[in-house]
Structures are given as structure tokens and as C-alpha cells.
């Protein structure tokens with residue numbers, strides 16, 4: 001019998017954990033390493049709002065990210081369903097589109113955003129962007145009736161509860177027998193070897209998915225600080241994420257189960273990992289309150305910050321260097337692009353041996 005391919009993955013964030021799952025389900029032997037315990041909240045993967053916005057993000061990205069996002073929008077529902085089929089807790093996933101609005105003084109920001117999108121979108125996708133008048137907007141989101149003169153509707157966009165995704169994956173990895181070294185920092189990732197907590201683990205293939213933790217190996221990598229606010233508010237119901245245009249920043253409010261809302265995100269050229277600043281808290285909070293005054297009574301559940309791993313071109317990358325595979329640079333599009341990226345890397349790795357039966 002052919003021994004199964006043994007793959008070592010450093011980093012159990014979104015990229016490393018999802019890759020571990022895709023490989024383990026084909027029968028590979030997978031060993032996963034992370035310096036934090038699996039439920040730690042201070043990573044990009046556990047801090048993200050996990051909006052799946054290929055259209056809206058095109059305004060600040062390029063065709064490559066758009067294509068990865070479009071492909072991932074096909075894979076997400078299949079992958080979420082597959083986890084549930086294996087008995088894991090259901091993961092909140094919605095694909096009800098996104099609403100984009102602006103207050104009257106900021107109308108020009110919305111107009112500019114619309115023009116930019118129409119300019120960058122492939123012709124075949126332009127029909128996914130609909131201009132709404134006030135009445136149609138109110139039909140889409142009754143809670144916002146009378147508050148905005150109109151807006152944009154971005155069809156097909158979605159969102160995911162990332163905490164649920166990460167937790168369900170963890171349980172599934174245990175079921176599949178993935179060996180997981182939690183709370184132990186990886187010192188080196190080398191061809192055929194991962195060195196962790198003073199011990200060397202021999203593997204057939206080594207993957208580095210440590211996000212900003214791989215800076216020494218990827219010199220172009222930098223951390224981009226992002227902050228989010230999570231509230232609980234029973235007075236407002238939103239069906240879908242709402243983006244609020246503003247001349248200085250774009251903020252979004254993403255509804256979650258149990259009357260919770262994630263408000264994000266700041267984007268700061270800084271690798272400061274300290275707590276959320278008062279200024280950011282006020283900006284996020286006032287944007288939320290300006291969307292609907294009932295948010296004034298919202299209970300603050302969490303204020304969190306983390307570093308997005310970014311490369312100079314702001315594109316995610318899969319590269320092989322000195323015999324080590326790297327998946328990194330997921331920047332502000334990690335959830336948007338992860339399935340397509342991880343799928344591509346899994347195919348590359350499995351291509352080096354015949355894949356076995358799916359478990």
C-alpha cells in the first residue's frame with residue numbers, strides 16, 4: 001500500500017486550517033502547527049468581518065482578486081454544506097447581496113464608487129450592480145426606509161460567520177485525525193521539515209501559512225492594521241451587509257446571528273498590535289449610529305484589532321521558495337479568496353502524488 005503524503009502546515013489561520021482540511025479529506029497525513037491555541041481571537045482570521053464582496057472590493061483591488069472572489073463564491077456554499085454533511089455545527093453563510101448607501105452630504109462618494117465599479121467590472125457582471133431609488137431600497141431593507149435617497153445593490157455578494165467556520169473546521173480536522181500542535185511557535189519551515197518548539201518534524205511537503213508571522217521569509221510582506229466593533233442590537237434587523245460611503249473611509253455593517261452586527265473596518269498602515277484606539281472606536285460607532293439611531297442602544301460585545309498580511313501588489317500569492325510552499329498576502333480579501341486559493345494549492349500539492357479517496 002502506498003503511504004499517504006505527509007504535509008506539514010505552519011499556521012492554522014484561515015489559509016492553513018482550510019488547506020489542512022482540503023488535504024486531510026483526500027487521505028493525506030497532515031500535521032498542523034500554530035503558536036496560538038485554536039480558539040485564540042487575536043488573528044486576522046478571527047477578527048475579520050468575513051464579507052464576501054467580489055464586486056465592492058473591485059474598487060480597491062484588481063482583476064486577479066475579482067476572479068479568485070468569483071470562483072470562491074461558487075465554492076463557499078459547497079464547502080459549508082460539506083462540513084455540515086460530516087456532522088459539524090452549521091456555519092452561518094448568506095448570499096443576499098450587499099447594499100451600498102451614503103448620507104446626502106456624501107453622495108459624491110457613492111457616485112464615484114459607482115463609476116469606478118462600472119469602469120472596472122467586466123461587461124458580463126455589470127448587471128449584478130443595480131441602482132436603487134429610495135422606495136426600492138426600503139423594500140430591500142425595511143429598517144433603512146426613509147433614511148437614504150437611494151443606493152446600490154450588489155447582487156450575489158455574501159458573508160460568513162468566520163468564528164463558526166474556524167471552529168467547525170477545527171472539529172472536522174480532529175475527526176480526520178490531523179495532528180495539531182497548538183500553542184507552539186514554529187521556528188523554521190524548510191524543505192521537508194518544520195522545526196517547532198525545538199523539535200524537528202520531517203514531512204514530504206512543507207507549507208508556510210503563518211500570515212504576518214512569515215515576514216522573515218517573505219520580505220515584501222507587511223501587516224496592515226484593521227479594527228472592528230461587534231455589537232448586539234435587538235432594535236434593528238438587516239437582511240444583508242450594508243456599506244456606508246464616506247469621503248474619508250468606507251465602513252460596513254454586517255449582520256450576524258442572534259441580533260449581532262460586525263462593524264468594520266479601519267485600515268491603518270501600521271503593525272501596531274495594541275488594542276483599538278478611542279478614535280477608531282468613535283469612527284466605527286458613529287458610522288453605525290448614523291445608519292440607524294436605534295443602534296444607539298446597541299451593546300458593545302467586542303472591540304478587536306489584528307494585522308492583515310499584505311504583499312506590495314495587494315494580491316494573495318502561492319509561491320514555492322527553497323522547497324517550501326507559501327500561501328500568504330491574503331490582505332483584506334482572505335475570506336473572499338480563500339476557497340479558490342486553497343483549492344489551487346491543494347491541487348498543486350496533491351499533484352505530486354495520486355490523490356486518494358475522499359473520506
Ligand SMILES: Cc1cc2nc3c(=O)[nH]c(=O)nc-3n(C[C@H](O)[C@H](O)[C@H](O)COP(=O)(O)OP(=O)(O)OC[C@H]3O[C@@H](n4cnc5c(N)ncnc54)[C@H](O)[C@@H]3O)c2cc1C
Nearest residue numbers: 011013014015035045048050051186211213226334335336
Ligand atoms: C479587521 C479585519 C477585517 C477583515 N475583513 C475581511 C472581510 O470582510 N472579508 C475578507 O475576505 N477578508 C477580511 N479580512 C482579511 C482576512 O481576515 C485575512 O486575509 C485572513 O484572515 C488571513 O488569513 P491567514 O491564515 O493568511 O493569516 P492569519 O489569520 O494571520 O493566520 C496566521 C496564523 O499563523 C499563526 N502563526 C504566526 N506566526 C507563527 C509561528 N511562528 N508559528 C506558528 N504559528 C504562527 C498565527 O497564530 C495564525 O493562527 C479582514 C481582516 C481584518 C484584520
